[in-house]
Amino acid sequence: MTERQRGGRAAKAEARREAILDAAMTVIAERGYRATTLGAVAERVGLTQPGVLHYFPSKEHLLIGVLEARDRWDVAAVLAGAANADLSHLEQVVEYNAERPGVVQTFTALAAESAIGAHPAREFFTERYAGAREVFADLLRREFGDRLPGGLEPEQAAPLLVAVMDGLQIQWLLAPDDVDMPAAFRDFVALLAAGDRTGDDAARH
Template sequence: MARARSEERRAEILRAALEVIAERGYRGASLGAVAGRVGLTQQGLLHYFPTKEALLVAVLEERDQWDTGGLRGSAESWRLELLGSLVEYNAMRPGIVQTFSALLGESVTEDHPAREFFTRRYAQVRQELAEVLRTEYGDGLPGGLTPERAAPLLAAVMDGLQYQWLLDPEAVDMPAAFQDFLGLLRPARPE
């Protein structure tokens, strides 16, 4: 019973941290602000997450779990139709997308606490996307691309569309643009 309450409290803290980071950015977010949202003192929050960096990484990991339904690490989680569904889902939650995008942008600096998380994450994503592309299309993608060379392009399109959509959601139909890109990856049919 106590463990279940502790897990519920952690989940509540993660949701609050995501909100605070979305509003203020990582550097502007404070443990005190997160603690206040969930009715804790900062010291009480440190019982669950010993540092701000630990809280940030937990938020990012939780976000990935939400996105993949807990299937990260398996090729099943990255089937192309599921990727299309994820893009559609993201189009319904701009706050989460904004937080992820802001943290990704901030993480390119040497001292950012999420840098290692994103570096690891993208290595895994590229590997999983290459496996999916190989399963879907074999080794013969248009332009002579291998699945390994196309995987970073696929990840870049997903992230780049998010930035464009966040800046001008009326001009960028993120799900449709993603489907257009997938169409470019399909091998041409012989006539």
């Protein structure tokens, strides 16, 4: 097989893989995490279930692929490279997630499952959270400097910011009519900003 032929086959395989991920994202949006099956995804993309398993060896691997694709497409994916990023970028991410309950369900369920034993998603979430803490620490440093209003360093506060975002997602999934996730996150950001102004006022007096 020539190099050109190998390249063509690789490109087709990648295109098929992306089509499967697109189909899975659509099925998740329509049916939710629990009701998404390999058979439903296969039917949507015009393959057999073994055809899907050729690219993703299990439902868990397929869902991990969806989350990886979500990170590539998401506003959050470019956050680390945005030199002027601030907390308003995270507000946009939260607002965007509020429009995708199925994907948020998938993320939350797999994150919880990955913390127990040898789960296929464990490596993905371990690396993702480490990356999120690093990105959020950089963002907080650009926003507040080397110390937040309460005295924490950005590296200390970053895990708390991750916890707020994920905790709001769980509460919103359980009670969407009672918890306005974007509004609650904006309230949290306002608390940080208010604390910053309070610190400035105290310093002036």
